[in-house]
Amino acid sequence: MSKKNKAIKEARTLLRSQEKAMLATHSFSKTGYPFGSVTTYMTDYQGHPIIYISHLAQHTKNIKQNAKISLLVSQDSEGDINAGARLTLLGHADPISEGEVRQISEKFYLKFPESKKYQDTHDFKFYRIRVEHVRYIGGFGQIYWLDASQFILPNPEWLAHEQAAIEHMNEDHQDAMQLMCSYFKNYEADDIVMTHLYPDGCVIRANHKHNYFLAYSELIENPKDIRVQLVELTKQARANV
Numbered sequence: 001m002s003k004k005n006k007a008i009k010e011a012r013t014l015l016r017s018q019e020k021a022m023l024a025t026h027s028f029s030k031t032g033y034p035f036g037s038v039t040t041y042m043t044d045y046q047g048h049p050i051i052y053i054s055h056l057a058q059h060t061k062n063i064k065q066n067a068k069i070s071l072l073v074s075q076d077s078e079g080d081i082n083a084g085a086r087l088t089l090l091g092h093a094d095p096i097s098e099g100e101v102r103q104i105s106e107k108f109y110l111k112f113p114e115s116k117k118y119q120d121t122h123d124f125k126f127y128r129i130r131v132e133h134v135r136y137i138g139g140f141g142q143i144y145w146l147d148a149s150q151f152i153l154p155n156p157e158w159l160a161h162e163q164a165a166i167e168h169m170n171e172d173h174q175d176a177m178q179l180m181c182s183y184f185k186n187y188e189a190d191d192i193v194m195t196h197l198y199p200d201g202c203v204i205r206a207n208h209k210h211n212y213f214l215a216y217s218e219l220i221e222n223p224k225d226i227r228v229q230l231v232e233l234t235k236q237a238r239a240n241v
Helices: 003-017 058-065 098-111 113-120 159-172 174-185 223-240
Strands: 020-026 034-040 049-054 068-074 086-095 124-139 142-146 192-198 201-206 210-215
Touching: 003 086, 003 124, 003 142, 003 201, 003 210, 020 058, 034 049, 034 058, 049 058, 049 098, 049 113, 098 113, 098 124, 098 192, 098 201, 159 174, 159 192, 159 223, 174 192, 174 201, 174 210, 174 223
Parallel strands: none
Antiparallel strands: 020 034, 020 068, 049 124, 068 086, 086 124, 124 142, 192 201, 201 210
């Protein structure tokens, strides 16, 4: 794997693994100044971030005037912040279409159950940040502008099989997911569920509070690949725990 391709995979894994970011918008009330705020996010299948924001918030007002934004995601780390990985995405924040809201909201609430209470208010809406430019710093000397067309994945063709795969894991393979959580994330979970499948990995929620992204060695391109990659993760965990 080339250094650039390795960086693309690392950058996408970082984005999938985190859930909080700094959102920078163009200030509408203070013309000419950038406006920074914090937000939670998830990603869609392709890798575009999804945010859930109130129209009363300053950043939403800014987006409605100028949809160009920047999203900064950084690695959880102690010590020198400059030594950790970070990712800056530049793109447009577009409202999620009515036809997608149900599916997006269900996925978002799985990751952030506390956000469900906002659905009864009419001032919160989902926005998709369509990534156009990608800047990744993997540490000292690892600095890249990455091609957004390579960073963003094609829409998967196996979506009709996603729910069945998730249900199968949750109903029949709790022990395997606990092993994965223990080995890959060093966390012992009493309760664990799979919540999301992506082409490059899956998300498990441990003890009703921790969302962990587990990256695959290869992208899932067809339904058979789902089982192959989940079995590989399980084998790695069993061999090392």
